[in-house]
Structure formats: structure tokens, C-alpha cells
Amino acid sequence: MEIGVQKQTDEEKQAQPEQFNKLDDSGDKKQTGYCGFLTVEYYTPYFNVTETDVIQRIKATFLPFRPDFLNITKENPDLWGPIWINATLIFMITAIANLRQVDSEKENQSFEVGYVPQATALLYIIAFGTPVILAIVMKILGVDLSFFQTICLYGYSMSTLLPITILCYFQNEMFLWMIIAYGVGNSILFLIFNLKEELDKLQIQKKYIIIGIVVTMQLSLYLFYKLVFFSYVSEGKIELSSAAQEESQPGN
Amino acid sequence: MDYTNQKQPQNYSQMEDLKTLDLEESVSETIMRDLRMIAYKLKYVLIPKEQEDNGKELRNWDLWGPLIFCLALAMTLSFKADSTTSSSKSDVFAIIFVLIWVGAFVVTLNAQLLGGKVSFFQSVCLLGYCVFPINIEAIIIAFVGSYLPFVVKLIPVIICFAWSAYSSVGFMASLVPPHKKKLAVYPVFLFYLFLSWFSLIV
Numbered sequence: 267m268e269i270g271v272q273k274q275t276d277e278e279k280q281a282q283p284e285q286f287n288k289l290d291d292s293g294d295k296k297q298t299g300y301c302g303f304l305t306v307e308y309y310t311p312y313f314n315v316t317e318t319d320v321i322q323r324i325k326a327t328f329l330p331f332r333p334d335f336l337n338i339t340k341e342n343p344d345l346w347g348p349i350w351i352n353a354t355l356i357f358m359i360t361a362i363a364n365l366r367q368v369d370s371e372k373e374n375q376s377f378e379v380g381y382v383p384q385a386t387a388l389l390y391i392i393a394f395g396t397p398v399i400l401a402i403v404m405k406i407l408g409v410d411l412s413f414f415q416t417i418c419l420y421g422y423s424m425s426t427l428l429p430i431t432i433l434c435y436f437q438n439e440m441f442l443w444m445i446i447a448y449g450v451g452n453s454i455l456f457l458i459f460n461l462k463e464e465l466d467k468l469q470i471q472k473k474y475i476i477i478g479i480v481v482t483m484q485l486s487l488y489l490f491y492k493l494v495f496f497s498y499v500s501e502g503k504i505e506l507s508s509a510a511q512e513e514s515q516p517g518n
Numbered sequence: 519m520d521y522t523n524q525k526q527p528q529n530y531s532q533m534e535d536l537k538t539l540d541l542e543e544s545v546s547e548t549i550m551r552d553l554r555m556i557a558y559k560l561k562y563v564l565i566p567k568e569q570e571d572n573g574k575e576l577r578n579w580d581l582w583g584p585l586i587f588c589l590a591l592a593m594t595l596s597f598k599a600d601s602t603t604s605s606s607k608s609d610v611f612a613i614i615f616v617l618i619w620v621g622a623f624v625v626t627l628n629a630q631l632l633g634g635k636v637s638f639f640q641s642v643c644l645l646g647y648c649v650f651p652i653n654i655e656a657i658i659i660a661f662v663g664s665y666l667p668f669v670v671k672l673i674p675v676i677i678c679f680a681w682s683a684y685s686s687v688g689f690m691a692s693l694v695p696p697h698k699k700k701l702a703v704y705p706v707f708l709f710y711l712f713l714s715w716f717s718l719i720v
Contacts, residue, residue: 306630313631317700346628346701353624353705357712364719368668377719379599382613 312345312414320347324425330456335422336415336463343414348421352389355424358431359385359495365435381495388490393421396483403479407472409464419460423453423484427491434495442492450488454481556583563647564685576689579639584646587653588618591713594656595720598663610720617712622646625690625705632702634693641690645709648686651678652710656717671718679714683707 302308319338324347326335364377397416404411430449434442457480458465465473560583563576596611626641655678663671687703694702 306627309631310633313633313698313701315701316697320701346632349624349628350705350708353708357708357715360712361715364715379610379613379716379720382617 309345312343314342315344315346319344323347323422324351327422327425327456328452330452330459332459335419335456336460339415339418343412343418345414345417345421348393348417348424351421351425351428352393355389355427355431356382356385358428362431362435363495366437384494388487388494389424392483392487393417393424396420400476400479400483404464404476407468407476409468409476411461411464419457423456426453426456446488446492450484453488454484457484552582555580556586559583560647560650563644564650564681566685566688576640576644577637579637579643581639581643581646584618584622584643584649587646587649588615591618591649591653591656591717594653594660595716598660598720614713614716617716618646618649621709621712625709628705629690629693629702632694632698634702636693641693644686644689645706648682648710649713651681651685652713652717654678655714659717675714675718679710682710682714686710 319342323335323338323344326332326338360379360381363381367377394417397420398413400420401411401413401416404416426449430445433445436442458477461476461480465476468476559578559580592611592614595614596607599607599610622642622645625645626636626638629636629641630638655674658674659671683706686706690702690706691699
């Protein structure tokens with residue numbers, strides 16, 4: 267049974283509040299009426315992975331030409347990866363951006379901590395909002411991918427940002443743009459190759475709509491990334507952006 | 519001092535008996551009793567030798583301890599923030615406070631989603647108590663940090679981070695099935711790493 271079709275019958279079951287399926291050993295979802303998705307048990311089946319699985323999935327994101335990822339996760343999309351890859355990214359952004367500031371200033375070590383809320387908002391909205399929008403668009407256009415598979419796909423595509431963030435430590439502007447370009451390319455290829463199988467079933471125009479959405483969101487994510495977090499190269503820019511930060515904070 | 523021999527309540531039914539006396543005792547006694555319970559739990563959580571009954575004491579969870587340590591950490595870091603960061607004090611305080619509570623919430627939720635059968639507040643309580651070493655290192659760095667080079671500051675940071683992580687990992691790893699242990703432990707590690715980083719930077 268395909269996952270897309272299974273999700274529809276689950277929705278039908280949820281529409282009948284009287285129907286009550288018990289949680290059996292295979293980890294099926296427990297329907298408890300309209301608000302099933304607010305319980306913890308609803309999401310438990312999506313955490314059915316081990317650490318080797320997670321590492322295997324992350325490795326698969328760096329090799330976009332082999333569509334291993336969708337084959338691996340079709341039956342078992344997981345949510346652990348998306349959530350904690352983004353959390354790791356938030357920490358790394360804070361750490362690397364602060365380390366960059368250590369280099370450029372001599373005596374007064376002034377560290378910016380405003381990255382944390384910015385990074386959290388940016389990463390989590392993109393990591394969860396984009397796949398939800400994409401999944402809705404795809405369902406309208408007739409593709410069979412469930413929400414959780416798209417979220418899983420997008421979340422793991424964020425793992426391309428992990429080495430990029432570490433490399434952003436270096437001050438060379440050309441180098442930064444090069445690795446950002448590599449990141450954009452890698453994640454777009456990863457997403458498109460994995461969606462290819464599903465997309466080939468559609469007409470050309472619909473395919474390009476979806477590809478267009480994917481490309482736009484990835485480009486905007488990486489541009490945001492570069493311009494907001496890692497645009498400090500010289501001391502002049504630091505004063506400029508920290509002054510901009512102070513003006514935008516109502517507490518000051 | 520061994521607090522278990524005194525008339526400190528060790529479970530809820532004993533606390534019920536003492537409640538009738540609560541109204542008659544002075545405020546300082548009430549506060550001292552709470553403080554002694556917090557100190558007892560702290561020793562229990564952080565010093566592994568005290569745990570003879572495999573963590574059953576943690577069932578008497580309370581959130582006062584975590585709140586005190588969270589406030590202390592946020593105040594220490596925001597106190598230093600004025601002179602060393604370009605963000606305002608209230609920003610730093612807010613970030614640390616939200617980070618601790620939301621972080622504990624998310625880490626506990628993660629353990630539950632991975633299949634762990636643990637009471638939610640018990641786990642939040644444990645994570646809050648293990649923030650205490652981070653508090654110690656924040657105070658050390660706040661007072662003597664400006665006189666030390668970066669590398670020397672790393673030593674207490676790493677020791678306290680390892681202490682926090684080690685104390686809470688034992689509990690967390692026992693909650694989930696064995697093949698998912700690292701998935702439950704990694705968020706705890708990330709949580710304390712984040713807090714240690716802040717105490718180092720600010």
C-alpha cells in the first residue's frame with residue numbers, strides 16, 4: 267500500500283471520532299478523533315530509527331546523484347533528523363559566527379548573541395514550513411508523497427549546511443560564495459533527484475512548478491544564510507550591522 | 519551532613535503529615551526546608567555515589583531547583599553582558615532563560631517520542647538540576663575570565679560541561695530502548711554544549 271493512499275484512509279478514520287484503533291506492535295498510528303495529531307503517540311512512529319540509520323541518511327544527502335535517500339526513507343520517514351540537524355546548525359551558526367568575531371577585533375571581544383533567535387526562526391520555518399507548502403502543492407498537482415516524507419527529505423537536505431557552516435569560519439569572501447554555491451547546488455540536486463521518481467509521473471508544466479518552488483526556496487535560504495550570519499569580513503561592517511541590531515531592538 | 523536522618527519529608531505522605539505544622543512555623547524554617555531539599559537533590563543528581571536506589575529518588579521531582587539555577591545562570595551571564603557583548607542585557611537574559619526551559623522541554627519530548635516511558639517533569643527536573651555545573655563555570659569565568667587567555671578559560675568549561683553531561687546521560691540513556699540510546703543522548707549533549715558555549719562567550 268502506498269504511503270499517500272494510506273494517509274488518506276487514516277484521515278477518513280480520523281473523521282469518525284467513534285472509531286478507535288489500538289496501538290499494536292507494528293507501531294501503527296492510534297486514532298483518537300480530530301485532535302490525534304496533538305498527542306505524542308501520533309508522532310512516535312516517525313522516530314523509529316537507530317543511529318546508524320541516521321548517519322546513513324546524512325551520508326546519502328552528500329551524494330545527490332544516487333537516489334538512495336528516497337528508497338531508504340519511503341517506508342520509514344523520520345522526524346529526528348530534521349529537528350536535531352537544525353538544532354545543531356543553530357549552535358554551529360552561533361559558535362562559528364562568534365569565532366569569526368574573535369579574529370577581527372583585538373581588545374574588546376564583543377560577541378553577538380542575537381543569532382540564536384534569528385537562526386531558530388529562519389531554520390525551523392524553512393525546514394518545516396517549506397516542505398508543508400511543497401507537500402500541499404504536490405498533493406494538489408497529484409503527487410503521492412505524504413507530509414512526513416517531504417519534511418524528512420527537506421530536513422536531511424539541511425545537513426549540507428553542516429560542513430558549509432564550519433567552512434564559513436574562513437574570512438575569504440570569494441571562498442564563502444563558492445561554498446555557498448556548492449551548497450545550493452548540492453541541496454537542489456539532492457531534492458530534485460529524490461523527487462524525480464514522483465515528478466516523472468506528471469506533465470511537464472506541473473513538474474516545473476514544483477522544481478521552481480524547490481529552487482527558489484533553497485536559493486533564498488542560502489542567500490539569507492550568507493547575508494545575515496556570515497557577512498562580517500571587515501571591522502567597518504561589524505559596526506554597521508551591530509548598530510543596525512541595536513536600532514532594531516525596542517529594549518534599547 | 520546526611521539529611522535523610524532528619525525529619526525532612528522523603529515522600530508525599532510524610533509531607534502531608536507535616537503540612538498541618540506549616541502554618542505555625544516561621545517563614546525562614548519553610549524556606550530552609552525547601553532549600554535543604556534542593557541541596558539534597560542536587561547532591562543526589564550530581565554525585566553519582568549517592569545514587570543507591572537507581573534513580574528512584576527522582577520521582578519526587580520539583581521545579582524550584584531548576585528555576586533557581588536557571589535564574590542564577592541567566593543573571594550571571596546578563597550581568598557580564600554589558601561590557602562584553604553588543605547585545606543588551608535583557609536579550610542575553612531572555613535567550614538563556616528561554617533556551618533552558620524550551621531546551622529541557624524539547625529534549626524530554628525527544629526522549630518520549632523515541633519510546634521512553636518517563637514522566638515529563640521528572641526529566642525536566644533532572645535536566646534543570648544538571649545545569650548547576652554550568653552555573654559554577656559561568657561564575658568562575660565571569661569573575662576571573664577577563665584576566666585569562668581563551669585557552670585557559672576552556673579548562674573549567676570543559677570540566678563542568680563533562681560533569682553536567684555525564685550526570686544526565688546516565689538517566690536519559692536508561693529511558694529508551696538500547697538501539698536508540700545515542701539518539702536520546704545527543705540532544706542532551708547539544709543542550710549542555712550550547713549553555714557552556716554561552717558561559718564561555720559572554
